[in-house]
Amino acid sequence: MNPLATVADLGATAGHTILVDGVSFEVYAGEVTALVGASGSGKTTSALALLGQAGDGVTLTGRVEVAGQLVVDGNGPTTADVRGRVVAYMPQHPGSALNPARRIGTTLRELEKLHRGDVDEAVRAAQLPRTTLRRFPHQFSGGQRQRVALAQALTCRPNVLVLDEPSTGLDSITRLQLIHELRALAATGLGILLLSHDLGLVRALAGRVVILDAGRVVASGGVDVLPAAPEMPDRGTTTAGRPLLEAMSLSASLRPRGRDVVLENVDLSVRAGTCLGIVGRSGSGKTTLARCLAGLHERHTGRLLLDDVPLPVLRRRAREQNRRVQYVWQEVRGSFDERRPVDEQVARTAQRLRGLPPAQAHEEAQATLARLGVAAVTAARPPSRLSGGELQRAALARAVLAHPDVLIADEITTALDDHGTALVVDLLAELKDRGTALIWIGHDLGLVASVADEVLVLDAGRVVEQGPPATLTTDPRHPLTQALVAAATPHSPPVVSIDTRSEPRR
Secondary structure (H helix, E strand, O other), X not given: OOOOEEEEEEEEEEOOEEEEEEEEEEEOOOOEEEEEOOOOOOHHHHHHHHHOOOOOOEXXXXXXXXXXXXXXXXXXXXXXXXXXXXXXXXXXXXXXXXXXXXXXXXXXXXXXXXXXXXXXXXXXXXXXXXXXXXOOHHHOOHHHHHHHHHHHHHHOOOOEEEEEOOOOOOOHXXXXXXXXXXXXXXXXXXXXXXXXXXXXXXXXXXXXXEEEEOOEEEEEEOHXXXXXXXXXXXXXXXXXXXXXXEEEEEEEEEEHHHEEEEEEEEEEEEEOOOEEEEEEOOOOOHHHHHHHHHOOOOOEEEEEEEOOEEOOOHHHOOHHHHHHEEEEOOOHHHHOOOOOOHHHHHHHHHHHHHOOOHHHHHHHHHHHHHHOOOOHHHHOOOHXXXXXXXXXXXXXXXXXXOOOOEEEEEOOOOOOOHHHHHHHHHHHHHHHHOOOEEEEEOOOHHHHHHHOOEEEEXXXXXXXXXXXXXXXXXXXXXXXXXXXXXXXXXXXXXOOOOOOOOOOOO
């Protein structure tokens, strides 16, 4: 059987820096080929070569052929145009693939006409409700935007589908359903190139695996070449501390006068030196809750208190209040200025909020970034030159340099492999030991349960269950919690179906 896509001896350089060196792999019809590796290992650069694309200042060499068309030859990209109908690419950060000024339906209908696709089929395969078509990208959670971007790619009806971290931001239930949908898509004859650090997803889908490290292939074969997942140490069960941040009867809406309610009467508190975990399905209101606590979502009612003092919205907060409550965004790329080096932006937090001189702030920034596995030479680049995982860790370092009393972390390990996740968990455990209150928002119930002292489960903007992680994972009472636990268990069957009538929430 001839491959749909062949990559042979691919090289990529940016100046004197080697990004990819001698990478080769094939993608076959009806199969999934997975590129696996740590952030910055060259996965995205290798995948974009199927489109004949590379970043600014990046030179491609080698040979790439897709559906009989030569896309890259020894002199670099050719004039072949394979994007869309031949190769569809879903980026790791879906915000970059969606037009914020246009409704989802308008974009998908145009792609349908251009590529003779089927919008209804694409929306169904991406597990999205029909109401998706009436909404704008900003009205969705990160996990929902991921699925919207997938629907956009599927509408093109490509021969080869490139998925860059497709499980990012998805809860365990939706992730399990994604596995079944991607298997079904491959069974139709679609060739899938999967880029992922999610080894469970790779094991469930891939027939061929290529492991990259520092731009080189270090192993290839079946799923047996994948490393075993390390055990995550239990970091929970802290009981010390006083109530620090509290929310009482917190409700929020997307539009004025309480229309499109996304949170309803949420109560929570987190003590100094403890971690509150917040889990739920994509679109359950987790990010809106985080933004309310950070002062970024102004259409809310209820009370927010920091040390028993009312906490206003961000634009009205004093600098010290801003320093004390820090928020790490779920989609971090948009929070960085592309015109300035990343390490400079990380250091700026310590200068602006703690008054450190530039040299000392830069030294702290480099040390914290190194602690998280981001080298100084990498951090000195602009944001576009960092991988999603590297930028995610840089965003965490930026917040940590404020020395906050409360750190709100929204899906901060979605772009990280096991090693990167362990580095993040170690740093946050150290902050917690120093008395920092952590609010960890995540879709991975197992990870959240391993670090949290209390877990709150959200469903459709309401708290449906709350308690110690050991209780929620061993004796869940609410159907959603039971479904999240079951879906997170290896080899478990699907436990729920998508309700296509429901309105998406953030």
